[in-house]
Amino acid sequence: MSEMQLDPVIVGGVIARYRTKRGLTQEVLSGLADIGRTHLSAIERGERKPTLETLYRISLALEVKMSTLVVAIEKELDKDC
Structure with a gap:
């Protein structure tokens, strides 16, 4: 088992992907997220x-629920399986 x-x-x-969909730069998102x-880049x-x-x-x-990001991450992880 791995x-x-x-x-x-x-x-x-x-x-x-969510950042670019919102039209935000890394600079702006990092500032908003403190x-x-x-x-953020890393x-x-x-x-x-x-x-x-x-x-x-x-x-x-x-401006999305954290659960929305988690579900999107899980969908991507399922593609790799």
Whole structure:
């Protein structure tokens, strides 16, 4: 059985997709979410995984429920299976 792990590239890709759909730059979203732009950039590239707090801040800044982001992430993860 392989180690179960959340794919940070998928998480970052979903966040980036929602950000671009809203027409926001990384600079604007990071400011709205009160996180560093370089941190957001690293999350979107899959180099870092957001904490629940950070995911919550991002969801508020994107004006979507955090559960909406989680469902989108789960759908992408299911595609990889």
